[in-house]
Amino acid sequence: MAKEKVVDVMVEAAKVSPPAFIVGKSIAEGWTINHTVAALTIVYLLLQIGWLLWRWRRAALGQDVKGE
Numbered sequence: 001m002a003k004e005k006v007v008d009v010m011v012e013a014a015k016v017s018p019p020a021f022i023v024g025k026s027i028a029e030g031w032t033i034n035h036t037v038a039a040l041t042i043v044y045l046l047l048q049i050g051w052l053l054w055r056w057r058r059a060a061l062g063q064d065v066k067g068e
Contacts, residue, residue: 027035058065
């Protein structure tokens, strides 16, 4: 089951690669420090949201959540 999920993730990542490259290239041509800070802030927020959802899921399943 876990191997199937890894394969699914890799397939989806391969599908998104060409559009992501084009968008990334077009953004990079006019990139400023303000854009960089905004992008890094968005990435940081997404990581924090993912971490929080992961912890909530583990807590809901009754698994041990470190730091509590």
